[in-house]
Amino acid sequence: xxxxxxxxLNYIYAGDTMKRNTTDEELLELCNKYLIYNKxxxxxxxxxxxxxxxxxxxxxxxxxDGYTRITINGVQYRGHRIAFLMSNGYLPEFxxxxxxxxxxxxxxxxxxxxxxxxxxxxxxxxxxxxxxxxVEKLPxxxxxxxxxxxxxxxxxxxxxxxxxYNERAIELYGEFAFLNKIN
Numbered sequence: 001x002x003x004x005x006x007x008x009l010n011y012i013y014a015g016d017t018m019k020r021n022t023t024d025e026e027l028l029e030l031c032n033k034y035l036i037y038n039k040x041x042x043x044x045x046x047x048x049x050x051x052x053x054x055x056x057x058x059x060x061x062x063x064x065d066g067y068t069r070i071t072i073n074g075v076q077y078r079g080h081r082i083a084f085l086m087s088n089g090y091l092p093e094f095x096x097x098x099x100x101x102x103x104x105x106x107x108x109x110x111x112x113x114x115x116x117x118x119x120x121x122x123x124x125x126x127x128x129x130x131x132x133x134x135v136e137k138l139p140x141x142x143x144x145x146x147x148x149x150x151x152x153x154x155x156x157x158x159x160x161x162x163x164x165y166n167e168r169a170i171e172l173y174g175e176f177a178f179l180n181k182i183n
Contacts, residue, residue, distance in 0.1 A: 024090045030072050035059075037086045042105030044070060044079060066102035079105045084112075094118045096176065113176065120173040131158055132180040134165035148172055 022030075031037075034053070036045040044059040059079075061069040068079025083105040085091050092112040099109055135158055136144045143161035145152040147168040155161040162180040169177035 024085060027072075027091070028085055028089060031082055031086050034072055035070070035082070035086070037083055039083075039087060039107040042068075042079075042083060042103075042107070042109070044068070044082070044105075062103050068103045068105055079103070080110055083107060084110050100178070117173070117176040120169075120176040120178060132162035132165065132182075133178065134169070135161040135180075 034047055036047050037043075038045070046053040046055055046057050046059065049055040059068070059070060061071075063069050063078075070077045070079050070082045072082075080095055080097060080102075081091055084095055084107075087107050094113050094115055094117075096111050096113040096118045097104060097109055098111060101109075134145055134147050134152070136146070137158070138144055138154070142154045142156060143158050144154050145161040145164045145168070147165055150168070152164050152168045153161075155164060159182055162182055166177075166179045166182075169179060
C-alpha cells in the first residue's frame with residue numbers, strides 16, 4: 001500500500017496507526033526519551049514537556065476502538081506495542097491482551113502471539129444473538145456446538161453445549177482460548 005494523502009513518504013500505513021520506518025532500537029530510544037512506562041499498572045507518563053506534552057502528566061488518550069494511543073514525533077502507536085517494546089526491547093508482529101481489555105497495558109496482561117492465536121482470544125460479537133460462543137439452537141430444541149467450524153456435538157441444553165465448546169476450544173487453542181462464562 002502506498003503512502004496516504006498528506007503523509008510523508010517515510011511513513012507506512014499499519015492498521016489504524018501510522019508507523020515510521022524506524023528500527024525497534026530507534027523507536028525504543030525515542031520512547032525512553034519521551035515516556036515513563038509503569039509495568040504494574042500499564043500507565044504511560046510524559047518524561048519531558050514540549051509539543052503539547054506536560055512533564056509528569058499521564059497519557060490517557062483512548063482510540064474509538066479502545067486502545068491507548070501514544071504519539072511520538074507526530075507518529076501514533078498503540079500503547080500495548082510501546083509497553084511491550086519498552087519492557088522487552090523488540091516489537092513482535094502480534095500482541096494479545098489476555099483479558100481482552102484493549103487499554104489494559106500492564107505487562108502481565110500482554111503476550112506475544114501469532115495472528116491465529118490473537119484471533120482465538122476475541123470476544124463474542126455484540127451483534128450475536130447467541131447466548132454462548134459456538135452454540136446454536138436447532139429447530140427441534142436441541143443445541144449444536146461448533147468450534148473452528150468443526151461439529152462438536154448436539155446437546156439437550158445450551159449450558160451442556162457451551163461446556164463442550166469450552167473443552168474443545170482448550171484442546172485447540174490452549175491458553176489463547178476464549179471460553180464461555182457459564183453460571
